Amino acid sequence: MADLKVKTLNGGEAIINAEAIEGLRAKISGEVMQTGVEGYEDVRTIWNAMIDHKPGIIIQCRGNNDVITAVNFAHDNELLTSVKGAGHNIAGNAVCEGGLMIDLSLMKSVRVDPETKRAYVEPGATLGDVDKETQKFGLAVPTGINSTTGISGLALGGGFGWLTRKYGMTVDNLVSADVITADGNLLHASEKENSELFWAIRGGGGNFGVVTMFEFALNQLGPEVLSGLFVFPFKHAKEIINKYMEYVNGLTEDLTVWVVLRKAPPLPFLPEDVHGKEVVIMAFLYAGEVSEGERVIDPIRGFAEMHGEHVGPNPFTGWQQAFDPLLTPGSRNYWKSHNFSELSEGVIDVIIEFAGKLPKPQCEIFIASVEGKAKRVAYDAMAYANRETNFFLNVHGRWEDEKDDDHVIFWARDFFEKSAPYASGSVYVNFMSGDETDRVRQAYGPNYERLVKAKNKYDPKNLFRMNQNIKPTI
Numbered sequence: 165m166a167d168l169k170v171k172t173l174n175g176g177e178a179i180i181n182a183e184a185i186e187g188l189r190a191k192i193s194g195e196v197m198q199t200g201v202e203g204y205e206d207v208r209t210i211w212n213a214m215i216d217h218k219p220g221i222i223i224q225c226r227g228n229n230d231v232i233t234a235v236n237f238a239h240d241n242e243l244l245t246s247v248k249g250a251g252h253n254i255a256g257n258a259v260c261e262g263g264l265m266i267d268l269s270l271m272k273s274v275r276v277d278p279e280t281k282r283a284y285v286e287p288g289a290t291l292g293d294v295d296k297e298t299q300k301f302g303l304a305v306p307t308g309i310n311s312t313t314g315i316s317g318l319a320l321g322g323g324f325g326w327l328t329r330k331y332g333m334t335v336d337n338l339v340s341a342d343v344i345t346a347d348g349n350l351l352h353a354s355e356k357e358n359s360e361l362f363w364a365i366r367g368g369g370g371n372f373g374v375v376t377m378f379e380f381a382l383n384q385l386g387p388e389v390l391s392g393l394f395v396f397p398f399k400h401a402k403e404i405i406n407k408y409m410e411y412v413n414g415l416t417e418d419l420t421v422w423v424v425l426r427k428a429p430p431l432p433f434l435p436e437d438v439h440g441k442e443v444v445i446m447a448f449l450y451a452g453e454v455s456e457g458e459r460v461i462d463p464i465r466g467f468a469e470m471h472g473e474h475v476g477p478n479p480f481t482g483w484q485q486a487f488d489p490l491l492t493p494g495s496r497n498y499w500k501s502h503n504f505s506e507l508s509e510g511v512i513d514v515i516i517e518f519a520g521k522l523p524k525p526q527c528e529i530f531i532a533s534v535e536g537k538a539k540r541v542a543y544d545a546m547a548y549a550n551r552e553t554n555f556f557l558n559v560h561g562r563w564e565d566e567k568d569d570d571h572v573i574f575w576a577r578d579f580f581e582k583s584a585p586y587a588s589g590s591v592y593v594n595f596m597s598g599d600e601t602d603r604v605r606q607a608y609g610p611n612y613e614r615l616v617k618a619k620n621k622y623d624p625k626n627l628f629r630m631n632q633n634i635k636p637t638i
């Protein structure tokens with residue numbers, strides 16, 4: 165094998181000679197890959213096709229020993245380093261250009277203890293992997309809405325989904341974690357052990373080390389839940405969003421209802437002439453008794469005349485995959501996001517204006533109401549700080565062809581700017597795109613300074629900088 169040039173932390177290049185690579189390979193149970201070898205292309209490819217980075221070297225880990233070896237190798241050679249869970253993050257920080265990528269996708273076991281209601285999850289697991297194992301016992305951890313998303317990035321940034329109003333953010337359910345810090349030490353972090361590290365990783369992303377195991381507390385759910393979609397004509401959008409705002413105010417925490425404005429997919433329950441037309445979709449999950457859910461959701465039918473609905477009891481694992489066909493990997497994606505305490509008339513007008521000029525059929529505007537249990541946790545209980553948020557508002561630019569980049573990105577940024585005056589100023593770190601390094605402080609608000617202190621302690625050289633980076637100050 166030839167020598168390798170690998171990018172360093174200071175922007176230069178280290179020459180890693182063939183002997184050193186062989187030495188590394190001998191210590192690793194997983195794979196050591198460089199460009200041209202089988203598997204390299206698959207491993208470096210992530211969900212967002214906008215990201216086309218080529219790491220100088222990839223270490224595909226199979227366990228703690230591999231991760232420790234990889235971190236020490238990165239540290240000793242001062243290599244630019246990225247960490248990949250399932251590679252779903254929109255910003256694409258999982259893959260570095262020219263540096264060392266630590267890939268965790270082979271470490272994906274999920275072990276559930278139904279007696280203690282705990283799940284022990286490895287970092288390469290997807291939400292689908294977690295749901296499959298937990299639901300076997302009628303248990304669940306609140307995560308996100310697309311089953312191919314990685315548990316790692318999602319949990320480390322906060323994590324919310326259909327169960328958040330009832331059971332809190334994903335991080336609210338984290339009991340402990342194994343973390344390999346920049347000095348190659350394996351630390352167990354919980355409220356009792358390494359508690360400051362535990363505080364920091366619950367929202368602070370990949371800034372503090374590589375998490376190799378998550379212990380989650382599990383909640384009772386289903387396995388059958390009432391869930392579904394109501395689809396309304398776009399012409400009634402304003403009236404529907406206003407009614408939605410009234411409806412979710414004081415709503416039972418068992419119910420979560422989100423709004424999506426987009427062009428209608430060819431869903432079988434919609435008349436064919438609606439396919440491809442702008443619509444307002446109300447998607448919901450009721451996390452209590454199905455019969456009670458039927459009663460609670462009924463008022464939604466009165467929001468306006470409907471194009472159609474698809475509502476019924478479904479296995480929770482099925483509902484968790486319901487949006488996967490719209491969110492497949494391989495498309496180009498550019499997202500922007502704001503948090504809101506309320507959606508005022510002004511922002512509703514902006515939403516309707518931009519949903520009326522979607523630049524591509526897969527683009528959408530998405531409103532998620534959170535509140536509930538997530539909101540009752542103190543903002544400084546952990547790094548995740550957005551507890552005042554009642555709504556996340558996302559603009560999802562999604563398209564296929566590179567030649568449309570400017571057009572779609574302009575639309576998304578324009579929406580973002582016009583909706584900004586109505587927003588609360590904070591942002592959910594997991595929805596930030598790669599060009600938003602100036603918003604990291606906003607994402608953490610009053611918790612930012614404490615995060616800097618933790619960064620100074622656990623990663624003073626900023627080895628873990630391929631993330632929404634909290635910069636050390638020493």
Ligand SMILES: Cc1cc2nc3c(=O)[nH]c(=O)nc-3n(C[C@H](O)[C@H](O)[C@H](O)COP(=O)(O)OP(=O)(O)OC[C@H]3O[C@@H](n4cnc5c(N)ncnc54)[C@H](O)[C@@H]3O)c2cc1C
Nearest residue numbers: 249250251252253257258308309314316317318324370375
């Ligand atoms: C289609 C889609 C739907 C989404 N839906 C939701 C949703 O419903 N709710 C929600 O909360 N979020 C949602 N998200 C955002 C999601 O939480 C983030 O994209 C998350 O980062 C994905 O995690 P990952 O492990 O797949 O990411 P990766 O891209 O693999 O990792 C993201 C970053 O996390 C860090 N990281 C990853 N693994 C580790 C580890 N083990 N140790 C240390 N650092 C690590 C690294 O810095 C890395 O750059 C969605 C994203 C997409 C694209």
